[in-house]
Amino acid sequence: MTGEAPLSAFWLEFRRNRVALAALGVVATVLLVALLAPLIAPQDPYDLSRLRLTDARRPPGFIGSGGYVHWLGTDAQGRDLLSAILYGLRISIQMGLIAGAIAFTIGATLGAFAAFRGGWVEALIMRVVDLQLSFPAILLALVLAALLGQGKWQLIAALVAAQYAYFARTAHGAASAERAKDYVEAALSTPLPTPRVVMRHILPNCLPPLIVVATVQVANSIALEATLSFLGLGLPVSEPSLGMLIANGFQFMLSGRYWISIYPGLALIILIVAINLVGDQIRDQLNPRLRR
Amino acid sequence: MSPLLEARGLTTVFETRAGLLPAVRDVSFTVAAGEIVGLVGESGSGKSVTGFSLLGLIDPPGRIAAGSVRLDGEELIGLEQGRLRALRGRSIAMVFQDPSTTLNPLLTIGAQMRLALEAHGGRDASAMRARAIETLSQVGIADPAARLGAYPHQFSGGMRQRVAIAIALLNRPKLIVCDEPTTALDVSIQAQILSEMRDLARNIGTAMIWISHDLAVVSSIASRILVMYAGRVLETGPTRDVLSAPRHPYTQGLLDSLPAHATPGTALRQIPGSTPSLVDIGPGCAFAPRCARASEACASDPAESVAGNRRWRCHHPIAAVA
Amino acid sequence: MPGYALQRLAQAIIVMMVISVMVFAGVHAVGNPIDVLISPDATQAIREQAIRAYGLDQPLWRQYLDFLGRLARGDFGRSFLYNMPVLDLIASRLPATLELTLAAVIGATALGVPLGIYAGYRPSSILSRAIMAASILGFSVPTFWIGLVLIFVFAVNLGWLPAGGRGATVSVLGVEWSFLTLDGLRHLLLPALNLSLFKFAMMVRLARAGTRELMLTDTIKFARAAGESEWTILSRHVLRLIAIPIVTVFGLEFGSTLAFAVVTETIFSWPGVGKLIIDSISSLDRPVMVAYLMLVALLFIVINLLVDLAYAALDPRLRAQHA
Numbered sequence: 001m002t003g004e005a006p007l008s009a010f011w012l013e014f015r016r017n018r019v020a021l022a023a024l025g026v027v028a029t030v031l032l033v034a035l036l037a038p039l040i041a042p043q044d045p046y047d048l049s050r051l052r053l054t055d056a057r058r059p060p061g062f063i064g065s066g067g068y069v070h071w072l073g074t075d076a077q078g079r080d081l082l083s084a085i086l087y088g089l090r091i092s093i094q095m096g097l098i099a100g101a102i103a104f105t106i107g108a109t110l111g112a113f114a115a116f117r118g119g120w121v122e123a124l125i126m127r128v129v130d131l132q133l134s135f136p137a138i139l140l141a142l143v144l145a146a147l148l149g150q151g152k153w154q155l156i157a158a159l160v161a162a163q164y165a166y167f168a169r170t171a172h173g174a175a176s177a178e179r180a181k182d183y184v185e186a187a188l189s190t191p192l193p194t195p196r197v198v199m200r201h202i203l204p205n206c207l208p209p210l211i212v213v214a215t216v217q218v219a220n221s222i223a224l225e226a227t228l229s230f231l232g233l234g235l236p237v238s239e240p241s242l243g244m245l246i247a248n249g250f251q252f253m254l255s256g257r258y259w260i261s262i263y264p265g266l267a268l269i270i271l272i273v274a275i276n277l278v279g280d281q282i283r284d285q286l287n288p289r290l291r292r
Numbered sequence: 293m294s295p296l297l298e299a300r301g302l303t304t305v306f307e308t309r310a311g312l313l314p315a316v317r318d319v320s321f322t323v324a325a326g327e328i329v330g331l332v333g334e335s336g337s338g339k340s341v342t343g344f345s346l347l348g349l350i351d352p353p354g355r356i357a358a359g360s361v362r363l364d365g366e367e368l369i370g371l372e373q374g375r376l377r378a379l380r381g382r383s384i385a386m387v388f389q390d391p392s393t394t395l396n397p398l399l400t401i402g403a404q405m406r407l408a409l410e411a412h413g414g415r416d417a418s419a420m421r422a423r424a425i426e427t428l429s430q431v432g433i434a435d436p437a438a439r440l441g442a443y444p445h446q447f448s449g450g451m452r453q454r455v456a457i458a459i460a461l462l463n464r465p466k467l468i469v470c471d472e473p474t475t476a477l478d479v480s481i482q483a484q485i486l487s488e489m490r491d492l493a494r495n496i497g498t499a500m501i502w503i504s505h506d507l508a509v510v511s512s513i514a515s516r517i518l519v520m521y522a523g524r525v526l527e528t529g530p531t532r533d534v535l536s537a538p539r540h541p542y543t544q545g546l547l548d549s550l551p552a553h554a555t556p557g558t559a560l561r562q563i564p565g566s567t568p569s570l571v572d573i574g575p576g577c578a579f580a581p582r583c584a585r586a587s588e589a590c591a592s593d594p595a596e597s598v599a600g601n602r603r604w605r606c607h608h609p610i611a612a613v614a
Numbered sequence: 615m616p617g618y619a620l621q622r623l624a625q626a627i628i629v630m631m632v633i634s635v636m637v638f639a640g641v642h643a644v645g646n647p648i649d650v651l652i653s654p655d656a657t658q659a660i661r662e663q664a665i666r667a668y669g670l671d672q673p674l675w676r677q678y679l680d681f682l683g684r685l686a687r688g689d690f691g692r693s694f695l696y697n698m699p700v701l702d703l704i705a706s707r708l709p710a711t712l713e714l715t716l717a718a719v720i721g722a723t724a725l726g727v728p729l730g731i732y733a734g735y736r737p738s739s740i741l742s743r744a745i746m747a748a749s750i751l752g753f754s755v756p757t758f759w760i761g762l763v764l765i766f767v768f769a770v771n772l773g774w775l776p777a778g779g780r781g782a783t784v785s786v787l788g789v790e791w792s793f794l795t796l797d798g799l800r801h802l803l804l805p806a807l808n809l810s811l812f813k814f815a816m817m818v819r820l821a822r823a824g825t826r827e828l829m830l831t832d833t834i835k836f837a838r839a840a841g842e843s844e845w846t847i848l849s850r851h852v853l854r855l856i857a858i859p860i861v862t863v864f865g866l867e868f869g870s871t872l873a874f875a876v877v878t879e880t881i882f883s884w885p886g887v888g889k890l891i892i893d894s895i896s897s898l899d900r901p902v903m904v905a906y907l908m909l910v911a912l913l914f915i916v917i918n919l920l921v922d923l924a925y926a927a928l929d930p931r932l933r934a935q936h937a
Contacts, residue, residue, distance in 0.1 A: 134869070135914065138874055138876065230877070246759060258770075268756065269759065377841055380839055386839035388832050396854070407842055
């Protein structure tokens, strides 16, 4: 699974699915745009001194006091919605990636550890993981967000708690399968310390399924974060993610000012759908049962 | 009298990523009413695909590319799906290799038999039940009335295959294609079912195509055999004649590898090499690379030779025993 | 069979105990509800009286035991916020949530399974591709945003359906139900649709994957060889064979749909337990939080138990094992 050749073969096969390729392009573009937000956004949405209430709740295409076109309209504070979305994407993606990375690390380690330790430790860990998997992620995140209070790291903790179990389950499954193979038995019987065997031989072989889970879970993290922010249990107002932008626009929806909620939502969906499409293709390619 | 089944130039291909795979190439044969014809070949020789082609049960990416199959004079290739469905089970039925995967594990065998009867106009519940009991006892299932309510997992492998055979018999088909129905079973049960099926075919007058990789099995039941290799029929003729004096070197190789033909204490003879990949099969004789008698002539396709009721395709056939 | 059921019951009780400890400890780990309950300028005497009244002066383990004892008597305590017994409070809100969740899950299954079977049966047809595209959207698009769009399109723009509330209800056996009146149905439609989309996508995928695999099996080929019609094959064999994974997911998803009702209820102002838990979280109304979490856990365990029993009913092989 390492080395140049399998990777380029993987890419060649990936390239053949045009939908997945387009989705990958979208993901890359969104990432780039979010990264460059301060450079390309027409306005710094956090600079309150620039906001004019006379510009508030204007429809798309309105030319405000800044003298430039608000392509996606403005929100209740007179903020340029396009700028707010670009900055919001930054925050949403950041949250998704950080939470995903931490959940990956904790979950994969726990799962692989359980598979190698065996016995009651394995039974206990996997029991807890299973229990958590059957418990809806949103409830867990909801309770944790409520208990820990508001803030970036509290929210990340809630997201991690809601997602690590998926990684643990996957890593455990893959590691158990690897553990049973002869080469691992052989490696374990050498004087090499077990953690090194795990790092050197097991983890690389568990990576493909974990990567699939990771893609899906980053998308899920972003969606979950948006949901929590929408419910008012997410990030503080000073860091408006896409979910909060949508929530802020909700009250104006009933009076027909759809753009304040709809456009941030569209940005969110484009990102999530694109990530999921890429994840689907990777999963299909890694699934031996679907190969001909 | 015209034969019950007549296949002419049957060709079935599979479209794979590696290219077009001709699983069955230009296969022609006939089956007379009540006759048991054996179809023998190694795995990958196209014998099962031939069987499925007869019933029009080739799933994409496979398709029947050319040829004709006439059953009772009616052309089956290109036949409208509804009519083909009506013929399946009623005129031509099929039994598969592994009885543990063919029966639906969640339905009682009574329910499965009823579905097969309803497919061909069965309406009256008590009549269907009586017919189910009758066929179950025909295939040697004890206490059939009580067994109707049982699930497949409650039967042994051999009994399960008998149930599958009973389902194939339900609508009194004229021809049953048996695709290695005894291969997955214990040897003792295999022999038992073989002899039962032979008697059954004789008693109810059903014709059979018996597909197997095992020449011994086929020769014990079939009156005529077809030897297939790489999608082609290499030799065909009455079983006794083919076994006693094969004309094709491949048939000879199959015979030599039978334990019954070996001198005790010596190793069994094997055909060297392995079956070719069908994707890059050339125009010549497919068996040539493994054949001791091969020459340059074998690079071209051998025409079919006919002598009496025997046919073979070989440039260097084994001489007929005088 | 009874032995198996008893064993499952014992397991369920143990899991409930563990969850009760976790819930209790978790809920009590942070925040001081007294700060929320009593204004900061209340006298010390009033504060202490309140603390005693709510049993908050006891050590945690003591509070937990009291809590367990009260649970055994069916007493979940009083809501700090509503000043009424939690059980009554939840009982008054639960029917609305159950009604919404059931409508969503049943709708998603009734529609998703046939469409999924079709998509698995004819994977390359245009309709199948459209079904799969819809399911990808249903999976990816966050529930709350779809809710907003539904309100905008059907309530604000077209004005066909109400944007929120439960509408007229009918009392049956002392419980209020919306689905029995036309007005209630109109109110139920959008939130149920909103809540069902994710489950719909899941049912479609599950049914499609199961059907695709089944169509290649000998079971289906054998049924075809016997001359059974495609309709018989799909309705009698395929549906029956994919029912087991679908029942599992139906059960598990019922629980998670119940949880996701939180979002839908918030958007559509649906007066169920979801809105109640959001309110109780933001006001640290501990008894309500505890009761809600215990209720969800209990529902999960009951559903799991039912799923296991349904397994046995659907799969004769399992029936034999447990007999």
